Amino acid sequence: MKRSASVTLTLAVTLGAARAQQYADPCDAATFNAKVCQAVVSRGSYCSQGTPVTIHYQQPYPYYYDRYRSYTGQGGAVNPSRAEPCRHGAATVHGGFGATAASHGGESKAGG
């Protein structure tokens, strides 16, 4: 009895540089921009030529910095991204969801 005849897995579960490079990802080694990368890692988005790009950085900033150092150490050329952190509209408020997870302390995981 075949319950699962085939599982075609083309997983790219870690969102990597491949997708981001086309938008001049400020955290990519070849387009590294330290100031912007540091600012956008925790925000999950940046703006490139006025266009918002949402991206999930899975690692903290030092990881991307180390990758950049390793890349340049091997002679890699860098063309720094011109992206910048997105600026919120004046009337927009953020942070209205997410507080309960913090209040549950060690049980803060929201999935179950």
Place this chain on the structure above:
Amino acid sequence: MRRVDSTPRVHWDRRVEAAGLTWHSGEPLSEAPAIYWNESAFYEFTSKDIEALESSTNELATMTLHAAGHIIKNKLYAKMGIPESAVGLIESSWEAEHPSLYGRFDLAYDGSNPPKLLEYNADTPTSLLEAAVIQWYWLQDLFPSRDQFNSIHERLIARWKELAACLPDQHVDLCSIDDAEDGMTVTYLEDAARQAGLTTSIFPIDEVGWDGARFVGPDDRPLGAVFKLYPWEWMIREDFGRHLAADHTIWIEPPWKMLLSNKGILPVVWELYPQHPNLLETRFDDSGEMKEWIKKPLLGREGANITLHQDGADVETAGSYGAEGFIFQERAALNRMNGMHAVVGSWMIGHNEDSSCGIGVRESKSPIITNTSQFVPHQIG
């Protein structure tokens, strides 16, 4: 159903990481077990076992949906600790038939008696990647000629394709808190959505904004459809909860799912289907005539604030849940093999009478399964 000792693959940790399971071990200094993904054993099911689990899951899907309708019709919200402010949101999403993506029934099953429903993770189920992908790769590596009850991955992609028609611009944003396991689940769901042809983005739930008229993302873009791995019972009580009724964002899972993820669904479904072979007696308020029972918070999570009442001594777990009330459920004898208690997580993609599509087994030395219990792969023998 039996538990079989097995030799882990060489560099198993690298193999599961390569497939996306970054959260395979507990924190080195925590009280959690060192290993979350445990392939030093597997569970072997017969075809008859799988038939029983599949048909029971589909029947439970029908019964719990009926129970949700019963709650709405009879306005049982207060009994379930659901505030008045959420009622309109629930009822409008129910009437509009806002679609469900997935859910997981947790079942007690011993291979001989019918599976018994312990609870329904209808809103924010995790352990999805392990069940859909990681255990499948494990099977292919070690037992390629064997099978597994697992079409979760294909069904998930197919479900996203179905949902695409009702998602604005065929785009979905995915949100969770900053937690390794939750992030892994959301990233996997994003991958499935992209394979289904949707465009996607991921950001933390606390980056959702409100511009005075609608919900927006971190970049102030209006949110058309959002998959949120964040419980409804938290959302409706938080600051932005007051905007939910006025906004037109499509939320996945939809608000009506908060009826099903609430433990109060258990006494309601028991009342509608008393003595059903897949149900355990469950009551609001007290234990009645039950001799051994489990007391669970209506809105508890991950095995927190559970009291197991049995002969000898009660077992309790810590936590910060229970303010909304509790239910009392007849104690199910969990399958115990080699000193480990097992719970079968039975997955549904969508929510109807043929949604059952796979299982994952979690086990623990304790009779209460928590977020530190281990995931063990399975095969059909």
